[in-house]
């Protein structure tokens with residue numbers, strides 16, 4: 321006879337479905353620079369829409385090791401999860417029709433403009449934080465701004481410790497239930513400072529308590545099994561650098577100021 325707890329164990333987790341389900345492809349993401357595809361994974365009666373980014377499709381970059389972006393996306397999910405943040409949708413590394421790649425839960429019906437976007441000068445809504453001035457196609461002055469919520473602050477703190485070089489507005493998704501996710505975490509975990517983000521609105525301000533709590537959980541786990549798990553995806557130097565960034569942010573729990581010696585904002589910012 322199956323006990324209640326056994327039947328819970330029998331229900332595959334989202335990660336198990338992503339990792340072990342049969343993967344079929346439905347189409348390509350047209351705007352993707354890394355040949356990202358949308359597909360479906362099926363395991364028993366379970367079926368999930370997913371993103372599949374094969375390592376073979378990765379565009380070479382001068383400053384990141386070739387063929388390692390998919391692994392960084394998996395590491396990003398595991399780091400966010402260790403902090404108790406949903407910042408990345410569940411993500412695994414597995415085989416697919418075009419070889420090894422990352423497979424990530426697709427966030428259905430996501431909105432991208434409710435978190436960070438552009439406004440005409442003077443039009444930033446109350447409670448939003450302006451980040452930079454820009455000029456529109458018709459020379460009209462614009463302001464890039466983002467919302468001011470603890471969930472988005474957790475994304476910003478994640479980006480600091482993950483050293484995310486590509487936090488643009490289109491990489492922030494809100495599902496129909498209002499849950500915020502970040503995507504496209506391939507440009508992360510470099511050993512040198514690379515943070516490029518539009519989430520500078522809290523620069524110089526203290527981290528919210530809930531963010532500090534998440535970072536403490538991450539710090540704790542990095543001293544335990546998380547470091548061993550991450551060794552499948554990141555080098556020892558990259559894991560050490562992640563731990564050092566986490567320690568540093570907790571030692572001085574204030575959102576950093578944008579650097580002056582390199583580009584602080586990804587291009588395009590949206």
Ligand SMILES: Nc1ncnc2c1ncn2[C@@H]1O[C@H](COP(=O)(O)OP(=O)(O)O)[C@@H](O)[C@H]1O
Pocket residue numbers: 349351352353354355356371409424425426427428430432490491493503504505506
């Ligand atoms: N897990 C996801 N769920 C829903 N939409 C996604 C997901 N991942 C990516 N997207 C959408 O697809 C776009 C391209 O994906 P992205 O990960 O940025 O690919 P690339 O590596 O080519 O830049 C994103 O900007 C986002 O709109």
Ligand SMILES: [Mg+2]
Pocket residue numbers: 491504
């Ligand atoms: Mg992208």
